[in-house]
Amino acid sequence: xxxxxxxxxxxxxxxxxxxxxxxxxxxxxxxxxxxxxxxxxxxxxxxxxxxxxxxxxxxxxxxxxxxxxxxxxxxxxxxxxxxxxxxxxxxxxxxxxxxxxxxxxxxxxxxxxxxxxxxxxxxxxxxxxxxxxxxxxxxxxxxxxxxxxxxxxxxxxxxxxxxxxxxxxxxxxxxxxxxxxxxxxxxxxxxxxxxxxxxxxxxxxxxxxxxxxxxxxxxxxxxxxxxxxxxxxxxxxxxxxxxxxxxxxxxxxxxxxxxxxxxxxxxxxxxxxxxxxxxxxxxxxxxxxxxxxxxxxxxxxxxxxxxxxxxxxxxxxxxxxxxxxxxxxxxxxxxxxxxxxxxxxxxxxxxxxxxxxxxxxxxxxxxxxxxxxxxxxxxxxxxxxxxxxxxxxxxxxxxxxxxxxxxxxxxxxxxxxxxxxxxxxxxxxxxxxxxxxxxxxxxxxxxxxxxxxxxxxxxxxxxxxxxxx
Ligand code: SF4
Numbered sequence: 001x002x003x004x005x006x007x008x009x010x011x012x013x014x015x016x017x018x019x020x021x022x023x024x025x026x027x028x029x030x031x032x033x034x035x036x037x038x039x040x041x042x043x044x045x046x047x048x049x050x051x052x053x054x055x056x057x058x059x060x061x062x063x064x065x066x067x068x069x070x071x072x073x074x075x076x077x078x079x080x081x082x083x084x085x086x087x088x089x090x091x092x093x094x095x096x097x098x099x100x101x102x103x104x105x106x107x108x109x110x111x112x113x114x115x116x117x118x119x120x121x122x123x124x125x126x127x128x129x130x131x132x133x134x135x136x137x138x139x140x141x142x143x144x145x146x147x148x149x150x151x152x153x154x155x156x157x158x159x160x161x162x163x164x165x166x167x168x169x170x171x172x173x174x175x176x177x178x179x180x181x182x183x184x185x186x187x188x189x190x191x192x193x194x195x196x197x198x199x200x201x202x203x204x205x206x207x208x209x210x211x212x213x214x215x216x217x218x219x220x221x222x223x224x225x226x227x228x229x230x231x232x233x234x235x236x237x238x239x240x241x242x243x244x245x246x247x248x249x250x251x252x253x254x255x256x257x258x259x260x261x262x263x264x265x266x267x268x269x270x271x272x273x274x275x276x277x278x279x280x281x282x283x284x285x286x287x288x289x290x291x292x293x294x295x296x297x298x299x300x301x302x303x304x305x306x307x308x309x310x311x312x313x314x315x316x317x318x319x320x321x322x323x324x325x326x327x328x329x330x331x332x333x334x335x336x337x338x339x340x341x342x343x344x345x346x347x348x349x350x351x352x353x354x355x356x357x358x359x360x361x362x363x364x365x366x367x368x369x370x371x372x373x374x375x376x377x378x379x380x381x382x383x384x385x386x387x388x389x390x391x392x393x394x395x396x397x398x399x400x401x402x403x404x405x406x407x408x409x410x411x412x413x414x415x416x417x418x419x420x421x422x423x424x425x426x427x428x429x430x431x432x433x434x435x436x437x438x439x440x441x442x443x444x445x446x447x448x449x450x451x452x453x454x455x456x457x458x459x460x461x462x463x464x465x466x467x468x469x
Pocket of ligand 1 (some may be wrong): 188
């Protein structure tokens with residue numbers, strides 16, 4: 001995960017599940033630990049123990065939330081877990097997941113990564129017919145719809161419920177019938193299946209499998225419900241697929257050691273960098289990444305251009321959320337807390353600085369200044385994605401359009417603002433080519449404004465409300 005010093009594009013959520021194994025809660029803990037980069041606000045695990053579901057949820061990091069004592073309160077052989085960064089619904093413990101619900105089909109627990117674009121509309125109609133909501137999260141509407149379905153099996157009730165919702169969702173639903181793993185028909189968010197000692201597992205990213213010694217089997221397909229059981233995986237299509245996976249997972253969100261949408265994140269990032277070098281070559285002495293997010297793209301840029309790669313900036317990995325921001329007068333100090341240039345590497349050099357994106361521009365400006373302060377002769381900024389101009393409505397917490405510098409500034413204006421000698425962004429065509437998918441088979445909305453799932457009026461209203469607040 002890259003360094004975000006201003007409120008920029010932030011991560012969303014991560015889910016993990018394991019069926020029928022010793023110490024399921026402890027495995028879920030490890031899985032969530034590997035997915036921590038996808039959400040740092042809250043963590044939770046729900047465990048099925050005979051007919052009951054026990055849940056433990058708390059605000060904070062996985063390692064802080066789950067003490068030995070807490071894990072001991074979660075006996076059982078089947079578990080799902082969730083790490084959350086609030087995307088819809090306030091950042092409250094009540095909104096932490098998994099959400100657990102008593103229904104006529106027995107208890108159900110749900111963990112959701114994504115964002116529904118018609119949740120408010122469904123919620124209003126459910127409330128009008130007497131439903132009581134316990135959270136402000138959009139995910140709860142899915143549980144209500146499942147609870148109301150008259151379908152005979154839980155799998156059929158899930159399919160029923162999903163016929164009403166629109167948006168992005170990678171879901172895990174835990175009930176007496178086991179774990180159901182679901183991806184929306186567009187497959188916007190990742191969800192992968194694996195096996196560990198005969199027990200099926202499921203996770204947002206494959207890096208979670210590596211940590212627990214599970215073998216990656218395949219992705220849950222867009223529009224597919226997969227039931228994890230003692231027979232492995234049984235599959236059921238609930239909708240016609242139209243795959244448009246989120247390209248930003250490869251640009252920034254996912255861990256480089258994961259396989260996401262069938263591709264290695266590290267390899268795709270390198271390909272973005274190589275393409276960037278071909279699109280925006282420059283005579284320079286060193287290629288320096290902004291750690292950690294620019295690392296693989298910078299490697300690709302360096303290899304393709306034949307310019308030496310150098311670690312000219314160091315990131316402090318130990319800055320937690322509790323860092324006390326200095327007063328406004330000494331704010332510029334803020335960037336240095338997380339990033340510091342290495343004078344010996346950049347002094348007197350013509351530097352190509354590679355990062356994954358520019359959000360507001362203020363951090364890039366500070367980094368360029370820091371490099372010049374330690375003697376960089378020239379600073380050429382290269383960005384391994386196109387200008388970020390639009391908000392995400394599919395589960396990534398993004399700034400509003402007004403806050404995104406590229407929404408109303410040209411590349412030249414941004415260059416001037418950040419104080420670089422030159423600035424080059426990867427083109428949308430180049431990004432898609434490196435990703436290996438055409439425009440109609442990917443979501444690139446935050447760059448191109450082409451939203452593959454229609455944005456409902458309520459989502460547009462959310463954005464304008466944020467813009468005036
Ligand atoms: Fe991903 Fe951007 Fe599409 Fe959101 S808008 S799903 S961040 S590509």
